[in-house]
Amino acid sequence: MTSNEPERKSATQSSLSRFVRSLGPYQSLALVLVPVSVVEPLKLIAVAVAGEGHWITGTAMVAGAYAVSVLFIERLFGLVKPKLLTLPWFARIWSRFVRVRGKLAGWLVPSLAAPPAAAADRPVVKPKAAPLRPR
Numbered sequence: 001m002t003s004n005e006p007e008r009k010s011a012t013q014s015s016l017s018r019f020v021r022s023l024g025p026y027q028s029l030a031l032v033l034v035p036v037s038v039v040e041p042l043k044l045i046a047v048a049v050a051g052e053g054h055w056i057t058g059t060a061m062v063a064g065a066y067a068v069s070v071l072f073i074e075r076l077f078g079l080v081k082p083k084l085l086t087l088p089w090f091a092r093i094w095s096r097f098v099r100v101r102g103k104l105a106g107w108l109v110p111s112l113a114a115p116p117a118a119a120a121d122r123p124v125v126k127p128k129a130a131p132l133r134p135r
Contacts, residue, residue, distance in 0.1 A: 020079045025087050028080035035073050039065050 023031060042065045050058025085091045 017079060023083065025083045028083040032073070032077055032080055035076070039069050039073060
């Protein structure tokens, strides 16, 4: 491996990321929807395959689909999200999604929930430990 290979990879990666960032909002939406429209149905098909008795194949398909979803689509969405948020309807849907996700996270893991405003203003009073009594 020569010293030019990492530079070439980063240059290619940055030019690809520049190209994706240069797209308009609707082009960015189409760029995200194409892989999502392939990967999401593939997850359902994988469950059906596993349900037919081919559980190793189904499990491998589910794992592969989730890997593509996390490794590729998530990064792609991170690149195009600023452009998508310029669309008013997408910005409304995204803000509602984030709000609902926050509420669900607060219900599932209470430590993630923000304290209510009234509770945040009150001082925290720790209960005193009971004194130890000799036996």
